[in-house]
Amino acid sequence: MIRILKDPRIFVITIVWMMVLVFAGTIAQKDMGLFAAQNKFFSSWIVWLWYFPFPGGRLTMVIITVNLLFFFFNKSIWKLKKLGIVILHIGGILLLVGGGLTAIYSTEGNMIIDEGAYSDFVEDYHNMELAVVNTTHQKFDSYTVFDQPMLKNGKELHHLHLPFKMKVLNFYKNCEPIRRDTDPGVHYKGMMKNFTLSNQPVAKEDNRNRPGILLEISGTGTTTDGIYGLFLGQSIPQSITVHNDLFELAFRRQRTYLPFSIELIDFKKVLHPGTNMAKSYSSEVNLIENGIGKKKLIQMNEPLRHGGYTFYQASFMEGQHRETTVLAAVKNYGRMFPYISSIIMCIGLLFHLCIKMPDLFKRKKS
């Protein structure tokens, strides 16, 4: 078994297959969009091409990692002469481990802040969440949040903090609220009394879709039980009252709250002379942590790094009286791995070169 796993031919075959995946993914993203192509070819365990399953990017990388790990079972490499090769392989494994950490644990999203306002959360680019907020208390709100993987058709949602149950009747990747022409009946509540969510074709770029969800609430024993609809960007929140507790239901981009907040002091845009084309953007921000503020400047190619997050200047919105900055927030646990592994691989190559140098000179003389 070990003999098979350490076979260098596996490495060669998987590297060639990875090249094929990179080529196919690059071509496919033109038609299916970047995010969908990334998911299909690179973040998947199995990729289906027509009716045939092939190893996806994630499985291929695991095979390469395992193959490199089992390389160390070769007894012949544990010699001083092969030390450079061993170091090189350690660097390669570290690079793959870093990639794995990034793929599994890294998060990225947007932080949108108006001038003069602050934000302490990052909104995911792609994933949604259903937040049930108990707003009864005067000083704080209690959140029970169901992440997108739970929002599957037919899935029942319940939690000991909630005095009712929910069932996902329909999850829409892209929908449009449309006015009802007919009497909806007594089961439909809230916005759904006047509207229905119409399924729309899914746009290839995720940010052009408006996801929505149709939910059935039960177990309250009151007329609150019924079918509710929510969609992204809904201006009027859906509220329900259960046993004198007031709940708000929000269907929104998945939020990650940070232990610090960022206040936008000023957003600056410099235009190319005589045009409306932006030359550079920058955000002067106040980084507030434990009540202490520090002024920072975020501009193109000069991100702010704090608390494991990196905030890049991504975009902006212009209002009548003030501007809004859009920061791309990335948390990547594997951020340092490429640097460290590259250095290790360089050391390995140099070591190997130094060890082999005398042999090269000998061959030249002979």
Next chain:
Amino acid sequence: MVHKALLTCLSVFIILSCGDDHIRTYTLPKQVQSQPEMDLPTNVEPANLQLSWTKPDGWQPSEGSSMRLASFDFPNKGDTGDISLIQLGGDGGGIAANINRWRTQLGLQPVIASLIENEISRIQGKLGEYIFTHIRNEESGQAFLCAIIPSGKVTFFVKMSSNTETAAAGEVDFKSFCSSLHFK
């Protein structure tokens, strides 16, 4: 020994990768607005402000809904333009995203953000400058007249859905309606 250590590390890594904890609970202090709304009179609660407009003569009020602030029909040569006025929080998704969403609804290709300016015109109304766009699909014969009217922390969207002929006939009235929007 080395075999076991390597296999254990690999197993732990795989198990850690398979987490399925998708319910989160937390409490947060109630959200407080960081500053008063700049675009609205500060001595008046936004909820008390009423949006007002001048309705063009040819438009007839139609059945409203909880989502629409106002709804009108514009009859024209056997077709009826459906006009809606809604309000969304913030920028309502932004200019480019909304225009491309409308284009997609009409079966047209989206345009890249840098070319959006070619698709719109900026008009001065009573609520300030707003965006107007006339989107036509000549093949299907359907068209939208759309206006994005930012006002402080909210954005008003006016949209007329009709055939291309009705859209062309109603464009002047549509713009005059959008320009007339103001707070009482």
